[in-house]
Amino acid sequence: MERESMEFDVVIVGGGPAGLSAAIKLRQLSMEADIDISVCVLEKGSEIGAHILSGNVFEPRALNELIPDWKEKGAPLNTPVQSENFYFLTQESHLTFPTFLLPKQLHNKGNYIISLGNLCRWLAEQAEELGVEVYPGFAAAEVLYNDDGSVRGVATGDMGIGRDGEKKPSYEPGMELLAKYTLFAEGVRGSLTKGLFEKFDLRSDCDPQSFGIGIKELWELDPEKHREGHIFHTAGYPMDSKTYGGSFVYHLENNQAYVGYVVALDYENPYLSPYDEFQRFKSHPMLKDMLTGGKRIAYGARAINEGGFQAIPKLVFPGGALVGCSAGFVNVPKIKGSHTAMKTGMMAAEAIMAEFKENAENPAKVLETYPKLFEASWVYDELKKVRNSRPAFRKGLIAGTLYTGISLKIMQGKEPWTFKIHDDHSALKKAKDCKKIEYPKYDGVYTFDKPSSVFLSNTNHEEDQPIHLTLKDPSVPVDINYKEYAGPEQRFCPAGVYEFLTDDDGSNPRLQINAQNCVHCKTCDIKDPTQNINWVVPEGAGGPNYPNM
Numbered sequence: 001m002e003r004e005s006m007e008f009d010v011v012i013v014g015g016g017p018a019g020l021s022a023a024i025k026l027r028q029l030s031m032e033a034d035i036d037i038s039v040c041v042l043e044k045g046s047e048i049g050a051h052i053l054s055g056n057v058f059e060p061r062a063l064n065e066l067i068p069d070w071k072e073k074g075a076p077l078n079t080p081v082q083s084e085n086f087y088f089l090t091q092e093s094h095l096t097f098p099t100f101l102l103p104k105q106l107h108n109k110g111n112y113i114i115s116l117g118n119l120c121r122w123l124a125e126q127a128e129e130l131g132v133e134v135y136p137g138f139a140a141a142e143v144l145y146n147d148d149g150s151v152r153g154v155a156t157g158d159m160g161i162g163r164d165g166e167k168k169p170s171y172e173p174g175m176e177l178l179a180k181y182t183l184f185a186e187g188v189r190g191s192l193t194k195g196l197f198e199k200f201d202l203r204s205d206c207d208p209q210s211f212g213i214g215i216k217e218l219w220e221l222d223p224e225k226h227r228e229g230h231i232f233h234t235a236g237y238p239m240d241s242k243t244y245g246g247s248f249v250y251h252l253e254n255n256q257a258y259v260g261y262v263v264a265l266d267y268e269n270p271y272l273s274p275y276d277e278f279q280r281f282k283s284h285p286m287l288k289d290m291l292t293g294g295k296r297i298a299y300g301a302r303a304i305n306e307g308g309f310q311a312i313p314k315l316v317f318p319g320g321a322l323v324g325c326s327a328g329f330v331n332v333p334k335i336k337g338s339h340t341a342m343k344t345g346m347m348a349a350e351a352i353m354a355e356f357k358e359n360a361e362n363p364a365k366v367l368e369t370y371p372k373l374f375e376a377s378w379v380y381d382e383l384k385k386v387r388n389s390r391p392a393f394r395k396g397l398i399a400g401t402l403y404t405g406i407s408l409k410i411m412q413g414k415e416p417w418t419f420k421i422h423d424d425h426s427a428l429k430k431a432k433d434c435k436k437i438e439y440p441k442y443d444g445v446y447t448f449d450k451p452s453s454v455f456l457s458n459t460n461h462e463e464d465q466p467i468h469l470t471l472k473d474p475s476v477p478v479d480i481n482y483k484e485y486a487g488p489e490q491r492f493c494p495a496g497v498y499e500f501l502t503d504d505d506g507s508n509p510r511l512q513i514n515a516q517n518c519v520h521c522k523t524c525d526i527k528d529p530t531q532n533i534n535w536v537v538p539e540g541a542g543g544p545n546y547p548n549m
Contacts, residue, residue, distance in 0.1 A: 018324025
């Protein structure tokens with residue numbers, strides 16, 4: 001069966017804040033210029049927002065530019081930040097960090113506690129009203145190229161392929177979506193974006209990207225413990241001083257709170273489990289007091305870009321561009337990337353419009369205006385000022401905190417040097433060189449096991465399909481990862497996807513991949529010490545279905 005094809009002027013891969021902002025801006029500009037530009041957005045989740053996971057204290061700067069009357073149009077920004085604290089935790093107590101010592105750009109006055117998934121659902125409605133075609137449940141699985149090597153579009157994955165690779169009676173071939181320009185807004189560690197990095201050598205002039213894993217729960221609190229509009233962050237316990245990590249707690253409306261933890265993926269000890277560090281955090285007396293009488297109602301996890309300014313790759317290539325977290329525009333000390341993602345999508349749209357105004361029938365292959373717009377933008381200035389904050393923490397918590405304070409509060413980010421960034425996976429040490437970490441048992445009240453957490457993420461995959469967590473060499477997990485690193489994939493995965501099984505006597509170790517549990521966080525693709533795991537898209541609509549996250 002041959003694949004059908006559809007042609008658009010612009011195809012956008014990913015229905016997150018960057019992709020939807022690009023689509024909206026394109027249609028706004030095309031209507032202003034009276035040049036009809038057809039735009040399509042592909043989203044692998046079952047609906048827009050299904051795979052969106054973020055803190056999220058939202059800075060509305062880009063939204064103000066994109067849709068100035070967003071309040072009148074009902075954007076789901078309902079809870080302004082009213083108060084904030086920062087704490088250093090010890091195992092049994094906490095120290096309050098004076099907020100007046102924090103650099104001005106790290107304060108959250110004027111920001112909102114939101115569900116980024118709900119904001120994306122609203123943005124999709126605005127896009128469709130402007131004539132954008134939005135297709136959730138279709139996973140872009142392949143980049144298509146013209147004879148001259150330029151990007152021609154993408155193809156969605158085939159449906160109805162069995163675990164054995166054979167076509168089932170329900171088989172349907174994927175569809176080709178062809179365009180003059182294809183924007184890749186896949187988010188962190190996009191599977192297609194990885195291939196573009198290699199084909200067009202987009203990372204030749206930048207540092208490696210660095211990442212963290214963010215694990216988040218939505219809690220319904222006892223009304224007496226709830227403080228609508230209050231947020232706080234913590235550092236210290238349960239992280240050791242060498243490992244970068246910390247928490248976020250955001251009290252939104254309806255007696256609910258987001259409770260989350262981020263662990264940088266350049267940690268050294270293969271026995272460390274980000275999931276269990278999060279559970280230990282919730283066991284702290286301050287958290288226990290807040291959560292007592294409450295109920296956990298949702299769970300999710302997602303990788304986060306932490307490389308910042310010096311890890312931004314080349315943004316354009318023949319036939320397309322990278323926007324949002326596909327390229328990595330997160331402001332790490334600010335703990336925000338949604339506003340920068342939206343703005344980069346908008347700038348890519350402006351660059352496309354400039355080319356269509358020049359020659360609508362045959363626009364230039366390379367969007368050379370986009371990088372120039374980026375370099376002249378507030379996104380560039382914002383990220384450059386904080387470029388050394390995250391790398392400074394490689395010297396430890398105290399050194400990183402002192403440097404960030406001096407850099408942002410005294411030097412205003414204008415220091416003439418730039419710290420280097422290194423690959424996360426190469427930081428992992430051999431098990432023989434590290435101390436085993438014994439984590440406490442889950443109590444089912446504040447702390448929970450992975451299966452019950454995955455259940456709350458509403459994750460679902462068609463079981464009879466090829467495993468989308470592919471191995472370049474199937475012998476590596478046992479021969480190297482298990483024997484030399486104590487099988488770290490069973491700990492760095494927050495969803496119980498990777499499981500090492502043995503015989504009763506402990507012999508014959510083998511890896512079992514429970515692909516149906518995958519919440520699409522991409523941590524395995526990032527932290528695998530041998531880089532043997534290659535995450536590819538499953539059938540469209542598979543994965544988590546996050547509500548209000």
